[in-house]
Amino acid sequence: MDSEYSPAPTQNLLKTDLLEAAENLAENLAQSEPFRRLRTAEERLSRDREAQQLLSDLSDLQQKVRTMQYSGKLSESDLILLRAMQSAVLANQTIRNHRSAQELAVGFLQEVNKEISQLLGIDFASLTRRSGGC
Amino acid sequence: MKNRDEPRVDKLVDTTWNELEVAPREVVMHAARQFAEVLSLTDQFQAFEQAYLDFRQDTEAQSAMEEYQQKQSSLKALIMLNAVSEEDRNELKVLYDRFVHQPSVVRFIEAQDKLIELSQQIGDLLSQAIGMDFGSACRTGGCCG
Numbered sequence: 001m002d003s004e005y006s007p008a009p010t011q012n013l014l015k016t017d018l019l020e021a022a023e024n025l026a027e028n029l030a031q032s033e034p035f036r037r038l039r040t041a042e043e044r045l046s047r048d049r050e051a052q053q054l055l056s057d058l059s060d061l062q063q064k065v066r067t068m069q070y071s072g073k074l075s076e077s078d079l080i081l082l083r084a085m086q087s088a089v090l091a092n093q094t095i096r097n098h099r100s101a102q103e104l105a106v107g108f109l110q111e112v113n114k115e116i117s118q119l120l121g122i123d124f125a126s127l128t129r130r131s132g133g134c
Numbered sequence: 135m136k137n138r139d140e141p142r143v144d145k146l147v148d149t150t151w152n153e154l155e156v157a158p159r160e161v162v163m164h165a166a167r168q169f170a171e172v173l174s175l176t177d178q179f180q181a182f183e184q185a186y187l188d189f190r191q192d193t194e195a196q197s198a199m200e201e202y203q204q205k206q207s208s209l210k211a212l213i214m215l216n217a218v219s220e221e222d223r224n225e226l227k228v229l230y231d232r233f234v235h236q237p238s239v240v241r242f243i244e245a246q247d248k249l250i251e252l253s254q255q256i257g258d259l260l261s262q263a264i265g266m267d268f269g270s271a272c273r274t275g276g277c278c279g
Contacts, residue, residue, distance in 0.1 A: 012255070014252070014255055014256065014259075015176070017172055018172050018173060018176060018256075020172075021165075021168055021169040021171075021172040021173070022169060022256045022259050022260070023259065024165050024168070024169070025162075025165040025166055025168075025169040025260065026259055026260050026262075026263035026264070027157075027263065028157040028161055028162045028165040029157075029162060029165075029260065029263060029264050030263045030264055031155055031156060031157040032156070032157045032158075032159065032162045033156055033157075033158075033159075035264055036156055038265075039265070042265075105264075105266065105271075106266075106271045108159075108162075109264070109266070109268065109271050109272055110271070110272050110274060111163075112162060112163065112166045113268075113272040115163055115166045115167060115170070116166050116167075116169065116170040116173075119167060119170035119171065119174065120170055120173065120174055120179070123272075124170070124173075124253065125257075125268060125269050125271075125272030125273070126269070126272075127249060127250050127253035127254070127257075128253045128254055128256060128257025128258075128260075128268055128269040129254075129257070129269035129270070130254055130257075130269070
């Protein structure tokens with residue numbers, strides 16, 4: 001493709017050198033140990049039926065508890081059941097491994113952002129956010 | 135001291151990885167620095183830096199900002215209680231308009247918007263590669279930190 005010709009059907013602001021640098025960073029991040037570990041943990045989590053069932057059950061129960069809370073029908077036994085389900089999820093090794101891999105990947109990403117931000121003199125990640133809300 | 139023939143524990147954790155494909159930390163950090171350098175040379179970043187310097191050196195804009203901030207600060211409690219009088223509300227609006235219509239402020243906001251637009255495209259690219267929202271993951275110090 002002719003690099004001098006730059007049609008802009010979708011207003012792509014990334015010029016060649018910046019696109020190359022961004023793609024190089026993206027590729028290296030994806031191939032870094034924390035993100036490789038995260039992908040492995042995600043694959044294991046998606047294959048683990050027991051873990052999937054626990055997460056699904058917890059999600060259903062949380063939804064039910066929220067609904068009962070709004071209608072003022074939440075009982076002590078519902079809360080005990082919710083806590084027991086949360087403990088079961090936290091005790092599952094596959095889920096724990098996934099969470100720990102996620103934390104490591106996020107921590108690494110924050111270090112990378114810090115490196116970029118120090119050189120720019122501004123928090124780079126804050127400029128990339130599309131929504132201001134929490 | 136460890137026996138040299140003893141297999142390392144971390145080597146046993148994920149035997150499916152091709153170690154040649156893993157990007158070491160130093161390589162990622164180098165790519166990050168290289169990226170930051172290229173971004174700092176873009177028109178959008180240079181314009182943003184210049185606009186910021188111009189704004190900081192513009193005494194009229196600085197004074198307009200201070201006046202607005204002082205008024206806003208003095209009304210903080212009333213704003214939280216939604217109990218600001220009509221007169222104070224109007225005065226605050228006049229001060230705000232005076233601040234944001236200063237030429238150096240207008241240029242700074244425009245330059246910032248262009249840098250944000252560019253950064254968002256880069257953020258999308260990074261997020262897609264890592265399967266996680268780059269901007270949200272880098273948020274520190276609470277939900278709006």
